[in-house]
Amino acid sequence: MNAVVLYLFLLKATLTSFSGLTSLPMVRNDLVVHRHVLTDRELNTAVAAGRTAPGPNGGYIVSVGYFVDGIPGACAGWLAMITPAFLIIPLVQYLGARAERARVRSAIRAVLLAGAGLLLASTVPLAREAVTGSFTVAVTGVSVALLLFTRLDTIWLIAAAALAGFLRALAW
Numbered sequence: 001m002n003a004v005v006l007y008l009f010l011l012k013a014t015l016t017s018f019s020g021l022t023s024l025p026m027v028r029n030d031l032v033v034h035r036h037v038l039t040d041r042e043l044n045t046a047v048a049a050g051r052t053a054p055g056p057n058g059g060y061i062v063s064v065g066y067f068v069d070g071i072p073g074a075c076a077g078w079l080a081m082i083t084p085a086f087l088i089i090p091l092v093q094y095l096g097a098r099a100e101r102a103r104v105r106s107a108i109r110a111v112l113l114a115g116a117g118l119l120l121a122s123t124v125p126l127a128r129e130a131v132t133g134s135f136t137v138a139v140t141g142v143s144v145a146l147l148l149f150t151r152l153d154t155i156w157l158i159a160a161a162a163l164a165g166f167l168r169a170l171a172w
Helices: 003-015 020-034 040-052 057-096 102-130 134-149 154-171
Strands: none
Touching: 003 020, 003 057, 020 040, 020 057, 020 102, 040 057, 040 102, 134 154
């Protein structure tokens, strides 16, 4: 896949997502399911790389581009990631002036709920790829429980899971 076509696919995902990982369902559908230029494992790796690096939540798009087409793909991903930022400024100004209207609030709420549903739908196949054994099931279960029932900061949870994985690797 050439970089221009990749840019258009990634731009479609970033323009319709409104926030970081909500573009994930479209990226997975276009590049993993239909075009077969990316695997679920590569997409998992791209998401992990994007989430661990500082910067915007949608930074994983650059890694997706790299996995598909190397350096030109990474450049296409970067351009696709930043393009909506230039387009959103006039939209925010327009919507900001009308934010108190019930229709605008309802539309924003509907977009947020649809994005959450799409994110959940795309997370399940990725989780199947990542959660492979009893250890990862246990780490996932404990992590979900801690996130739901405590006010533990996510960074501590990530650090504890990484430490647990490191200690497990040392034990084997």
